[in-house]
Amino acid sequence: MKRIAVDIGGTFTDCFVCWGGRFIQSKALTTHQNLALGFNEALDEACAELNVDRRTVLSEVDSVRYATTLGTNALIERSGPRVGLLITQGFDSTVPLSRGRGYADGLPYSEARDLTRARRPEPLVSIPLIRHVRERVDYKGDVVMPLDEEATRRAIRELVDAGAQAIVVALVNSTDNPAHELRVLELFLQEYPAQMLGAVPMILSHQVVGRKGEYVRATSAIIDAMLHSTMYFAMTSLEQNLRDNGYSKPMLLVHNSGGMAQLNSTDALQTVHSGPVAGIHAAETLGQQGSVGNIICGDMGGTSFDIGIVAEGGHKHYDFNPVVDRWLVSVPMVHLVTLGAGGGSIARYDTVFQALQVGPQSAGSDPGPACYDRGGLKPTVTDADLLLGYLDPANYANGRIKLNVRRTKQALEEICDTLDCDAIEAARRIKLLADASMAAGLVRELNQRGYKPDNFVFLAYGGNGPLHACGIAAQGGFDRVLAPPYSSVFSASGGAGLNQMHIHEKNTTLAFYHKLLQTVFSDFPTFNAIVEELEDRGRRDLLRQGVRAEDVEHRLELDMRYGMQRMEIALVAPKLRIESQTDVLDMIQIMNDEFARRFGADTVSPESGIWVTAVRVVSFVRSDALRFDNMLPPARKLATPAPVTTRQCHFPGHDGAMETPVYDGAALEPGVVIEGPAIVNPGATTYLVEPGWRFESAAQGAVWFIKNA
Template sequence: MESFRIGVDIGGTFTDIVFLGDKGTVLIKKVASTPQDYSNSVIQGISEGIKELNINSSDITEINHGFTVATNAILEGKGERIALITTKGFRDVLEIARLRTPRLYDLYYQKPTPIVERRLRFEIDERVNFKGEILKDLDYNSLKLITKNIQSEKIQSVAICLLHSYANSKHELEISNFLKSHIPNINLSVSSEILPEMREYERTSTTVINAYIRPVVKDYLENLNNQLANLGFKVPLTIMQSNGGLSPVNLAIEKPIFCIESGPAAGVVGAFHLGNHIGTENFMTFDMGGTTAKASIIENGEMLLAPEYEVGGGMSAGHRLLKGSGYMLRVPSIDIAEVSSGGGSIAWIDKAEALQIGPQSSGADPGPACYDKGGNNPTVTDANVILGYLNPKNLLGGNFLINSSKAQKIISENISAPLGISEIESAWGIHILVNSNMGRALRAVSSERGRDPRKFTLVAFGGGGPIHATGIAESLGITKILIPPSPGVFSAFGLLFANVEYHLVKTYFNPLSNLKLKEANGVLDKLISQGKELLISEGFNSLQQEIIIQLDMKYIGQTSELTIRMPDQSFTIESINKIQEIYMNEHDKTFGYRVDEPMQLVNIRIIARGISSESRVPDKINSSNKINQSKNDNKRKVYFGQNIGWINTNIVDRLFLNKKPHKGPIIIEEYDSTTIVPPNWNASLDSMNNIILEKTN
């Protein structure tokens, strides 16, 4: 009997579920997301897949999950009402923040409202210095009063963040133990456990967000776990982290802060492992879903991680570059730029009679007008139907009927009539404008970081990625595109390709030139031991472990640092010389210059990665999902812009490309996505069934 692994990725519009069998069988399920309770769509899709494959729950060996519950709680302000306990004199750290503004001359800029009400930010008399020395003992009388106030306010989630607790966590742990003994079932987020790093604002903000989303994530994951158990599943649920590694569900419940970007991370992880499998090192990823589009970089075979980012600020592009717009999270995350442009993004006319796209989205319900579920706003998907890019009758292999005349009517009334232009001009305008918006995300991770996008292969996935890939690639000068198998659910595949990872960090603030080698190696060895013990607890022996060491560094006098990979497994005089050279090269790549000045070591990081004994990426992916297509549907008229106009275009499936490369224009229809191959592009299939698009002269 064939055993299966399941990957589940929840998006704003659809929930994607992939069944991957150990004998190569693949089944894809794409069901409408259920925002009122996302677990409903997960259980629906898994149940349908089990029935369709005619297997039992005992045949499932793994369930990996990426979700948006934490993100939605922040964006919608639906987290738990929380309290903060902090050192006397520091209750307003969240208000003061870093005095950054995302746009220098924005006269209407408003700081994000702190998640904790000021009256629920409690100060306690205690003090520890940066060396970890206790200057003032914890005042238990203050703690008793704070505990009574928390009880009277019926607070069930508390963040504890004291000054310099990264150097000595004694007082934080005393507060934690006291609260646990006096308030049963209280949720506690302790900064020395969440983020043992210097910088009180980043540590406080990160700990507070963890406390804010923890009850919501806990309820969701425990509910989903219980439903899976009721269906007879014995395997534990595993969660994708923002850093691209998998973690046990109990860690995701305790520290949901590490899983906020789990959905977007999964697609990049999929591209990373796919690149390793086919021997390509430089990718730019483009993931277009129903609500947003995301971009990231894989350079020299490595995913780029950002040590911090912001959420909930409403920024439309490059949110890791524009600081001050949202809530600061100091957790490692795959470096992703995101724009509010997706298939469901709404097109509208502003007061200056100019066409705009988003950030509002039609979402899963009611969805685009062509879904015929009550949507009355023109969307990107409606425009793509009018242009002939999408099947005018149905999607999802014939299982999802659409109403193309409704799309025409809505765009005509809302865009064409006000602007005095035709439906085709309106639809083409929507298409090229959303391409321009999404191109900003790709520029944010490439040219704005000193990287030439023309040197990268674009990997396009998500339901809308393959439709818009060539238009965006041309605007960036990219000449090669890779469309992976089942691109519409590729993030769910990424969940199945990922490895278990633990990311550990410890502040070690010392000048590199005067580094005490024995002391520094002691800190490093302790982190490595912790990482190895965690991997052993997950069943990975010493031969299945990979330890990656990273250093946060800066020039002395700078206020921010860069993260580099340590070339050796310990600090030696020789390795310090290598570290200096690596840092100067990274500084030059990021900021455009390098100087031979004294450097400061700030944090030591390790990534403890569990490596499976067998490859988690299959040699070839063949979906069992079929498309119900009649002979009369093998051609349709497709619009390729004002210079080319309409062309009667062949409609084919992916395997049609097996015989030989084909010149555009062609449309490649699949169960979960559609790939547009315009004139002046060629399409072929590689050994893994990836579609390769190449620009011709």
């Protein structure tokens, strides 16, 4: 297996190269002005370790896979084009009203508790850029009112004249009959052909989302339109960089659904949060192969802390109506919670609450933390880690970034004056607050899903995960933490094992058991026709990308609920077709068992009716996956190697400095046990073993942090 997987984050660009039996991890600062520069730098570092030049590597790999937060950042910064909206007459206010509760979506927990003070987000589409068209399709897909084509042409011209740089068409019930949306596109191309200089893209909502719900379908298409040009130009420049360096195959983009596809088969919305999702996929693979049990993922990078859950056996959670930034959308996305807590999170004193705050603002890669000595003036979590003695100023990020302690002290002066403490105490408080914020996020996520922390292993990865693992675990109530193999670029390594995949779904209302009629579903042709249509769409998506028809596989999933409940769950069907009522009863039993397992036996109520609300087909082509050995610490223990040096370190809850041994990569030999406090720095990342914890090495460079009894 020869391939390259890249995760372009807000601070670092992570690169993972599979070269035969070797797996190389490397990093470079993200170059936001030209993403290709950071990619080339990270790849060159990996090539130097392989002793192979960049062109040779790119000409021989089978694929290059990109995951990026570019779309996420563009949405947060509102740096996309001005978007115009065409919607069915009478529904003009659907997006501005946002179901009357748009001010609540995407708020952090602390603000969501007091919605009276919540502020609505800045609209993605301003009211002057909304136009209606006269048409109507009913819920069955029948045309009630034909499209008024002349009025539609006028509306299109008005949007273009008003400065719309992208146009979204979101007509009512277009998921049941898209004829009017398709006709609007034809009229638009007649007026403004695609070959015109400065042509405006048009996004049809039914092609972005296959579910009912005018508001979430419209917001999904609007976000896709906002990110379209940003992603197109950035990704095509990356693809051109690959061409210039000898790579001739199509570039693959990681999707937030847990799959990937070529650039020409990717909606911009599908790239949001794709980097952290690749990490959750790697955790799923590790959970299936490594005998770890229940996993909660904590990806601590330079900008954010991303949380995901993988239940025992390697089953990750999905959101089918996730919130992106402040907007509810309707695309299948691996469940993910993002906190503004990372190594670059800025510490400040909040004069309103008269308390120290850490994040969500980040120093990013440019200028970066003050200690990077690149012009940053504000203290960050990384600055605190440096001052507490955890980081080696001369050997940070494999020695490529030299850290300046004097800059850190200067950046902390204002906080020290306000809190009336020295720099060490300020740094200790910053670390404690950052760890507490991330621990609270982990526990809150588990509690909301009915889990307990002591039943889960905390999987700590990302550039800063192993550095803060013990501190987060101590405050979250976790007794065991696993820093996985390739922990500093774990999300990038997840991209190396993804399958090419597309998900298509359709809203429906099918009574598998009708309470009033007391009948079991029997209209098998209707159900199977829906599945066949979705399979065909997924197959055509993959065939368009050059895969062989015989390699395409499908998985059928159903969203189901009981008649007396609104809560739906997604279930994998054992068969792709329903051929008898026995198949229906088998599916009902699967639903009953899953409800009982997740929510308790009292929630199981098939007598109230059982409804299928959505049919989903996952079409994919299997790819070679990374292999993980048994991750448990080996029974045979090795002698602790001699430390290479010692360092004075400061820990929360302990007065004064503690003499802390520092170990190199020899400590990663499976079976090595080290009692804290200790630091292990093999070069790629730093493992901090706090007092009261011990370090145990496992296979493939994995590390356990275990709390002493």
